[in-house]
Amino acid sequence: MLKLDTPINLDAARFFRWWSGELSFLVPAKLRKLLGASSEYLILTKDDDGVNAVYHNDEENRPLGYFSMDESGSQKRERLIESMPTLAEAKTILRLTPGQCLRKTLKLPLAAEENLNQVAAFEMDRLTPFKSDQVYYSARMLERSPTNRQIKAELVLAPRNKLDALLEELAVWGWRPDVVDAAGDSPIGAYDLLPEQYRPPRNPWPYRINLALAALIASLLIALGVLPIWTNRSIALDLEQEVKKASKTAKEVESLRQQVEDLVHQTRFLQQKKRTEPAMVDMLKELTDVMPDQTWLNGLQYRDHRLVVQGQSPSASALIGLIEASPFFQNTSFVSPVTKDMASGLERFQIASEVVNGRFSEKPAATE
Known part of the structure; x- marks a missing residue:
């Protein structure tokens, strides 16, 4: 049976010894x-x-x-x-x-x-x-x-x-x-x-013949490398003059292109900043709107697009869905377990959410 996955080990030195022996x-x-x-x-x-x-x-x-x-x-x-x-x-x-x-x-x-x-x-x-x-x-x-x-x-x-x-x-x-x-x-x-x-003592003739052949091959390689260069030398000189003439224009074009790229980069940076960075006023207003009555906030921390709020509510578990439904918030979850305040009877909560720019959010706003 033919095995196509069998590795082939080719001994080049042995092959050439056999080949030279057959032709000797x-x-x-x-x-x-x-x-x-x-x-x-x-x-x-x-x-x-x-x-x-x-x-x-x-x-x-x-x-x-x-x-x-x-x-x-x-x-x-x-x-x-x-x-x-x-x-x-x-x-x-x-x-x-x-x-x-x-x-x-x-x-x-x-x-x-x-x-x-x-x-x-x-x-x-x-x-x-x-x-x-x-x-x-x-x-x-x-x-x-x-x-x-x-x-x-x-x-x-x-x-x-x-x-x-x-x-x-x-x-x-x-x-x-x-x-x-x-x-x-x-x-x-x-x-x-x-x-x-x-x-x-070794026969010097094989070494001399090999040395002569090596010198001949080196000469041919040098000739093959130098002759085309020498033949096309005049063409290369003409092209060099043309390149020098065009270099000044190319530098001016490159300078203009760089200026255009800088302006485009600055414009895109401002646009991207506007789309990605949420406005604090919008975020606070939206948070106020989504919080139901009888819910109190005792603390609020915002850093690197992450909002953490602490407070009390009659039903803390319902807050996750209300906040997540807003186009300004995503990936909302409890940071710590919900506990009950024995004095007020309300549930204490600590919720974290990722703040996005709601004005450019693809997430549809909740309808009343």
């Missing part, structure tokens, strides 16, 4: 070597007594023999290089046997994919018997599981003291690997445990 056969072999993209490998495996060498390229996987770690093995190596000049350009890879390195499969959170080697170094003492400063290590992702938000990765490591001793022994007899990998079903060069001090 179109590039001549000499040019591939010049660019440092040779597909010829001299694969070495080391045991206690010597080195087993295999030549590998896109077409064949040819065993070259066994070379002992002594003078005879060194002479045999020199004769091999003389008979196969292509080995001088091939990348030498030392593949560590299971007894020389440790491979471990890890399950890590999905977020660890971005910094896989850093996470492996941080968790090294928990995942292996070693600390990160005791080993050379490399990790690569094998599988991604977005549903479980986990990744499956493989960690390859070798103790520093053993690998350093192994590389020094190889160097004595002329073997200097470009990459230290791990034997197994992983692709050639998937891991690189080679310490920095043993790395051969």
